[in-house]
Amino acid sequence: MTPQHSSTPARAGAASAALALVLVSAASASPAGAAAGPARTVRGAEGQQLTVSTASGLDPLGQTVRVTGQGYDQAKGVYVAFCKDNGDNRVPAPCVGGADTAGGSKASQWIVPQGDPHAGELGIPYGEGGRFDVELKLTAKNEGLDCTQVACSVVTRVDHRGAGDRSQDVRVPVAFRGQDPVGPGGEGVGVPQGTVAYRTTAQFTSAGKPRDLMLHPDSRKLYVGSDDLPDTADVNESGLHVLDPADGRVRSTISQAPGSTGTLGRRAVRQIVAPLPGDGVVFSYPLRGIGTAKDGDAAAAGAWVPGGAVTDAAPGIAPGTVFVAQGPALSEVDTATATVKRTVTLEGGDGFAVDPVRKVIWFTDAGNRRMCRIDAATFHVSATVELPPGEGYIGFTEVDPETGAVWVGLDTSVVVHDAAGKRLRVLEGEDLPRAARFDPATHEAFVVRQDAGDPAQPGSDNNGSLTVYRTADFEQAAEPVVLPGNHGQLGFASLAVEPGAGTVFVSNPAEGRITRLQRSVSPKVTQGPTDQTVTEGTRAVLTARAEGIPEPAVAWQVSADAGRTWKPVEGANAPVYSFTARASDSGHRYRAEFHNEAGTSRTSPVTLTVTPAETTTGGGNGTGGAGDGPTDGTGGSGTDGTGGTGGTGGTGASGGTGTGTSGTGTSGTSGTTGGTSGDGTSGSGGAVASGGTAGSGGATGSGGTVGGTGTTTTGGGALASTGTAAATLAGAAAVLTAAGWVLVRRKRPATTA
Numbered sequence: 040m041t042p043q044h045s046s047t048p049a050r051a052g053a054a055s056a057a058l059a060l061v062l063v064s065a066a067s068a069s070p071a072g073a074a075a076g077p078a079r080t081v082r083g084a085e086g087q088q089l090t091v092s093t094a095s096g097l098d099p100l101g102q103t104v105r106v107t108g109q110g111y112d113q114a115k116g117v118y119v120a121f122c123k124d125n126g127d128n129r130v131p132a133p134c135v136g137g138a139d140t141a142g143g144s145k146a147s148q149w150i151v152p153q154g155d156p157h158a159g160e161l162g163i164p165y166g167e168g169g170r171f172d173v174e175l176k177l178t179a180k181n182e183g184l185d186c187t188q189v190a191c192s193v194v195t196r197v198d199h200r201g202a203g204d205r206s207q208d209v210r211v212p213v214a215f216r217g218q219d220p221v222g223p224g225g226e227g228v229g230v231p232q233g234t235v236a237y238r239t240t241a242q243f244t245s246a247g248k249p250r251d252l253m254l255h256p257d258s259r260k261l262y263v264g265s266d267d268l269p270d271t272a273d274v275n276e277s278g279l280h281v282l283d284p285a286d287g288r289v290r291s292t293i294s295q296a297p298g299s300t301g302t303l304g305r306r307a308v309r310q311i312v313a314p315l316p317g318d319g320v321v322f323s324y325p326l327r328g329i330g331t332a333k334d335g336d337a338a339a340a341g342a343w344v345p346g347g348a349v350t351d352a353a354p355g356i357a358p359g360t361v362f363v364a365q366g367p368a369l370s371e372v373d374t375a376t377a378t379v380k381r382t383v384t385l386e387g388g389d390g391f392a393v394d395p396v397r398k399v400i401w402f403t404d405a406g407n408r409r410m411c412r413i414d415a416a417t418f419h420v421s422a423t424v425e426l427p428p429g430e431g432y433i434g435f436t437e438v439d440p441e442t443g444a445v446w447v448g449l450d451t452s453v454v455v456h457d458a459a460g461k462r463l464r465v466l467e468g469e470d471l472p473r474a475a476r477f478d479p480a481t482h483e484a485f486v487v488r489q490d491a492g493d494p495a496q497p498g499s500d501n502n503g504s505l506t507v508y509r510t511a512d513f514e515q516a517a518e519p520v521v522l523p524g525n526h527g528q529l530g531f532a533s534l535a536v537e538p539g540a541g542t543v544f545v546s547n548p549a550e551g552r553i554t555r556l557q558r559s560v561s562p563k564v565t566q567g568p569t570d571q572t573v574t575e576g577t578r579a580v581l582t583a584r585a586e587g588i589p590e591p592a593v594a595w596q597v598s599a600d601a602g603r604t605w606k607p608v609e610g611a612n613a614p615v616y617s618f619t620a621r622a623s624d625s626g627h628r629y630r631a632e633f634h635n636e637a638g639t640s641r642t643s644p645v646t647l648t649v650t651p652a653e654t655t656t657g658g659g660n661g662t663g664g665a666g667d668g669p670t671d672g673t674g675g676s677g678t679d680g681t682g683g684t685g686g687t688g689g690t691g692a693s694g695g696t697g698t699g700t701s702g703t704g705t706s707g708t709s710g711t712t713g714g715t716s717g718d719g720t721s722g723s724g725g726a727v728a729s730g731g732t733a734g735s736g737g738a739t740g741s742g743g744t745v746g747g748t749g750t751t752t753t754g755g756g757a758l759a760s761t762g763t764a765a766a767t768l769a770g771a772a773a774v775l776t777a778a779g780w781v782l783v784r785r786k787r788p789a790t791t792a
Contacts (some may be wrong), residue, residue: 327343426447472505
């Protein structure tokens, strides 16, 4: 964002505001746990999200990370900083690097409301939706703080204008190189935290014999290419069906497409090739048809490719084109007219995949157990890659558009090569791999396997499966899903994956069924509570959060026997559990339990310590001296906090006023009461003594008024208006002096006592 420009006073105000972060950083308490991961997101109490681009393995000498936030209260300015993590409901402090008063060190950032008149050039305005996007430089050690020894977090907190406001507190723990990337703790119950699984939520039987699926990226409609399933209906169900993915309702069916002579007729749809912009698809139909249609069309447009039957098709690199295989011949074809633009003929093969990013075509040749790499620009073979030996069966060839890796379903295995053709992994299995899809958001590959459907073969059980792999390390990313009755005797299965992999659709041609699977993730603790020490009668605040799909419910539990048994806390069903601590609560352990349909997870237990409430004894009350006629009387000085005993007020001619002086004790017992009243006014209360308490005024004489009462001080004196320790003010003065800033006390107009 472009910094706002302002006058010099505004800049001074911005720097003073940033220095407030240094002053706050003087406090510290016990650390909380840190978390690990390439990136990490933590949700705040009011739904804010704070994300740090790199949360572990940081360079201790300094590494710049990207910090993004959303959902923040745009009426409140916040600091973004790297600080010691002192746990729930505690100010994170001290902070590494202090305050960035010049805007160049990236030690901290200041996010302000739009149009904030005090922001100057250092304040960065919120974006829409309470968003910000800044950089911080994280360094492990700085001026006595060592984040390799204590837990530190990237934090947000309300700025100097609301220092006690904890509503915008969000903490993202990080770890440096050499540190174990520990998380907020907790354990899974039954399944590990964050376990991904897919469960069946619906089955559709309204689209004939489904042969191919595509979830349109723009319209989100489910397109289904189908053959007829004669045993299930008295009408021909072949064609292109458009379904509502939520309930399987048929929106429309396009059954008519041109034949080789241009005559319309009912056509089966075997393969959906590519989406059209906005809505609709390109598809192939027997024997050589290339068609286009969208939801609601009465008939498809189409043309026939010259030559042999089309065995495979894929989107072209150039707009308005597709690639088609006719056995070993690969051609680039105009979509609208089916005119062949160019062709290359190989020694064998009939299936292929296109890498549009790298402009490469991978053509598989099962008979010769190899793949040919074809340059899409020149249409020449640029490399040949050997496939593992086997029986010759190839189920699919697909390219991961993110990495360029080529996945080939070969016999009962999936063989993965990188973008250059180097073999990376062979993923073994029992059933036949039939289709694969990739989701760039989750970096996962989805593979459908079908049973061979031959009871004579070992391992045949008539059931297929859906397996999910991480594309980075090829490990399974979800529990395999059993697909009952999904065998390959009556056609290959296909699948469609919703962006983000929240929903997956799998076809079963043998039974004329489409299964919708929903992603679920068992709760994963993202923030655990921390041990608490509070004073009896004050509030204890415990916070825990977890992520999962569906959103996990939370219930707090308490143990009074050191964790041997646990019972639920009645009514404690929110991420933040706050209650007034009693002495009997000391030593109790607390934890939060999160549950959704995918599983249950718990936070690590924490212990509450309750200390007795402090009792404060006031200083002595000095009494005013006696008035001596019209002359002011002077009270005696108190000793050890006990004010002197005032004499009897004299009778003044005009009602003279006695004036008491302060006691000189520090913390003594109550002072003696004021003297007996005279006709004049009693002595006034003494001023605050050093460490002690002002004396009270004498009793009211005839027509007199009672003297004032002093204020109790503790710990060497405190500022009643702010509660700021005197030692902190001394440190503040040093910081301000070192920074070259001068505080000017505004003169107040004189007032009459």
